Amino acid sequence: xxxxxxxxxxxxxxxxxxxxxxxxxxxxxxxxxxxxxxxxxxxxxxxxxxxxxxxxxxxxxxxxxxxxxxxxxxxxxxxxxxxxxxxxxxxxxxxxxxxxxxxxx
Amino acid sequence: xxxxxxxxxxxxxxxxxxxxxxxxxxxxxxxxxxxxxxxxxxxxxxxxxxxxxxxxxxxxxxxxxxxxxxxxxxxxxxxxxxxxxxxxxxxxxxxxxxxxxxxxx
Amino acid sequence: xxxxxxxxxxxxxxxxxxxxxxxxxxxxxxxxxxxxxxxxxxxxxxxxxxxxxxxxxxxxxxxxxxxxxxxxxxxxxxxxxxxxxxxxxxxxxxxxxxxxxxxxx
Numbered sequence: 001x002x003x004x005x006x007x008x009x010x011x012x013x014x015x016x017x018x019x020x021x022x023x024x025x026x027x028x029x030x031x032x033x034x035x036x037x038x039x040x041x042x043x044x045x046x047x048x049x050x051x052x053x054x055x056x057x058x059x060x061x062x063x064x065x066x067x068x069x070x071x072x073x074x075x076x077x078x079x080x081x082x083x084x085x086x087x088x089x090x091x092x093x094x095x096x097x098x099x100x101x102x103x104x105x
Numbered sequence: 106x107x108x109x110x111x112x113x114x115x116x117x118x119x120x121x122x123x124x125x126x127x128x129x130x131x132x133x134x135x136x137x138x139x140x141x142x143x144x145x146x147x148x149x150x151x152x153x154x155x156x157x158x159x160x161x162x163x164x165x166x167x168x169x170x171x172x173x174x175x176x177x178x179x180x181x182x183x184x185x186x187x188x189x190x191x192x193x194x195x196x197x198x199x200x201x202x203x204x205x206x207x208x209x210x
Numbered sequence: 211x212x213x214x215x216x217x218x219x220x221x222x223x224x225x226x227x228x229x230x231x232x233x234x235x236x237x238x239x240x241x242x243x244x245x246x247x248x249x250x251x252x253x254x255x256x257x258x259x260x261x262x263x264x265x266x267x268x269x270x271x272x273x274x275x276x277x278x279x280x281x282x283x284x285x286x287x288x289x290x291x292x293x294x295x296x297x298x299x300x301x302x303x304x305x306x307x308x309x310x311x312x313x314x315x
Contacts, residue, residue, distance in 0.1 A: 110302065112302075112304070126250065130250075135251070136249060136250050136251035136300070137249050137250060138221050138247045138248070138249040138269070138271060139247060139248045139249050139267075140245050140246065140247050140248075140267075140271065141246070141267070170300070170302065199304060200304065200305065201302050201303070201304055202216070202302070202303045202304060202305055203302060203303045204300070204301075204302045205282075205283060205286040205287075205290070205301045205302060205303065206286055206287075206289075206290035206294055206299065206300065206301040207251075207299070207300040207301070207302075
């Protein structure tokens with residue numbers, strides 16, 4: 001099985017884990033991967049001069065393979081509209097060349 | 106040093122860590138990166154209506170830079186043939202623009 | 211907000227976490243993501259026949275979105291010059307199709 005796909009990457013705060021998982025589900029994506037992440041974003045630096053998010057891995061990074069750019073943008077828009085005024089976050093799309101093997105995609 | 110490369114990404118169950126590492130080695134790749142991952146895939150949802158893999162990071166995500174698409178496909182085929190009938194998993198290829206620095210690649 | 215960007219990926223030893231974060235900051239990047247990683251590289255294999263870095267997640271993987279390839283190369287060159295003679299590491303660039311949402315990028 002070989003298909004082109006988009007990879008949507010969302011990095012945001014860990015407490016949003018379940019809510020964002022639900023948005024991804026409801027958009028019709030068949031799955032996603034989550035890893036614990038740390039880092040530093042512009043929000044952390046600007047608010048206090050100190051990074052809010054240090055070496056503590058209090059962020060999460062979602063990766064969602066979507067069959068179309070449209071689905072990736074829809075998920076990203078939903079997440080940003082609901083959460084990115086109040087929480088740190090970034091969302092971007094990468095090209096996936098080929099999905100080689102998956103149970104269902 | 107600047108080279109084009111493929112990045113093979115494999116997300117699957119943690120108990121396959123060593124076996125997949127061995128397959129990657131034997132294919133001639135010079136290294137790989139592994140991160141602990143959670144997530145939800147179609148297998149988890151379909152079998153019981155509940156995700157098998159929740160927030161528990163019981164998956165692993167491999168990333169392997171390979172000098173050719175052929176090596177990436179070979180590794181992916183070996184892994185899928187041996188394990189993806191019985192275990193959750195997905196494998197896909199991304200383009201790497203340039204490998205800038207590495208001890209050996 | 212939609213912009214093209216580069217993603218610089220650096221995988222290296224965990225003890226360099228703060229020093230590399232500082233290099234990224236000083237290059238003018240607005241943020242980065244870090245995840246704990248394990249894996250195996252050519253250095254580990256060659257030195258003793260045994261991987262130095264096993265399943266212990268003693269590596270870190272940085273991901274930095276940069277507005278230009280130049281900034282990504284500058285960070286990579288700085289990191290490699292300072293550390294890659296003495297520490298394991300790899301640096302590569304991937305294309306990011308679109309940055310969809312971010313507080314500031």
